[in-house]
Amino acid sequence: MTYERGGAAETVDGVLVALADPTRRQLLDLLAAQGMATATTLAERLPVSRQAIVKHLAVLDAAGLVTGSRVGREVRYTVRPAALDAAARWMAALAADWDRRLATIKRVAEAAEPEQG
Amino acid sequence: MTYERGGAAETVDGVLVALADPTRRQLLDLLAAQGMATATTLAERLPVSRQAIVKHLAVLDAAGLVTGSRVGREVRYTVRPAALDAAARWMAALAADWDRRLATIKRVAEAAEPEQG
DNA sequence: CCGATGTGCAACTATCAGATTGCACTAAAT
DNA sequence: ATTTAGTGCAATCTGATAGTTGCACATCGG
Known part of the structure; x- marks a missing residue:
């Protein structure tokens, strides 16, 4: 499995970058709570300027x-x-993939060291 | 629902920040594929220095x-x-929460505009 | 029409993260 | 003991990004 190439990878990348910022998460919370809002109204609820909100909304939109x-x-x-x-x-x-791999590795290790039990 | 306060929020924040970087995602892919690796060997597989890898691993570790x-x-x-x-x-x-809210809003809007039916 | 409100665009600053290099220190190997 | 390989620490550079301010443009209400 490769997660960087092909298909939904770019989508996921944008979402991760967007969600990595706490102000943007707050913005999403406000939007989800109100259903709808403008940049100006949102700026009244957060300690940043309207322009900052606009830029964040642009990132969220791109994502x-x-x-x-x-x-x-x-x-x-x-x-x-x-x-x-x-x-x-x-x-x-x-x-889930990590879990699977780790389980396999554990099995192999146990099979290679039977002196444990 | 508030996602910034309380409990697993800090955990999630760290994970999001960590996963937002493509080099770190590559690193995780390599680690998952090999099961185990050192910073030095990982640096051989990626186009960055060992020190860069070490810093990335520190971020991933903190997350x-x-x-x-x-x-x-x-x-x-x-x-x-x-x-x-x-x-x-x-x-x-x-x-899921967003879906729920949007569904509610849609219902309210439809109830308020019965002239569509 | 005219003032008030909401957006859009642009320039600018500042902070932070990703990355590099150099060197010191520790542990293995011959 | 000496060389070799792996880590750790520190200083530094650079680009991206979060934030600001100022002004021009569009639109609604009186």
């Missing part, structure tokens, strides 16, 4: 975690679960 | 994703699935 739609003069952002779900599945698969 | 044990003059690193699994579950729960 597929949020989407924004224009309504008149404001842009309303919403959360998108799909990319997050894909990343969660990727991680779960990776953890 | 609970790998662990190293000294054997004579060398330090052998192994992968640890637990923290990764915890992060995967956190993400899956978050995605």
Whole structure:
């Protein structure tokens, strides 16, 4: 299994980078709680400028975690679960793979050292 | 639901930061494939210096994703699935929560605009 | 029309992470 | 004992990124 090449790898990469920042996670929490919000409203709830929020939203958008739609003069952002779900599945698969490998290694080691038991 | 406070949040944060870097993901792939490896041997397989590898391994170690044990003059690193699994579950729960909220919002919106039916 | 509100764009700063190099120290091997 | 291989520590460089401010542009309400 190789996780860097092919298919959903780029998607996962973007999600991981996006989620690595605490401010962006807070942003996602606020968005999920309110269902919808604009950069200006979100900036009122966080200790950073509106422009900082805009940049974070751009990163989240590029990662597929949020989407924004224009309504008149404001842009309303919403959360998108799909990319997050894909990343969660990727991680779960990776953890399962590690478990499998470690189990195999353990079996081999026990077979090679029968003096233990 | 708040994801920043309490319990496994710090664990998840460390894992996300650790996995956000592509070199570290490669490192984890190599470690998972070989079962065990030292910083020196890993540096031979990646286009970065041993010291860079050492720093990455320190980050991964702090995140609970790998662990190293000294054997004579060398330090052998192994992968640890637990923290990764915890992060995967956190993400899956978050995605499910978003789905739930979006479904609720959709229901409310449909109830408020019956002229569509 | 005109003021108020919300966005978008650009320049700039500063901090931090990834990476390098050099050297000292420890442990194995001959 | 001397050489060789593996680690650890420290200083340094560089690029990316989080954050800021200022201003121009669009839009809604009176």
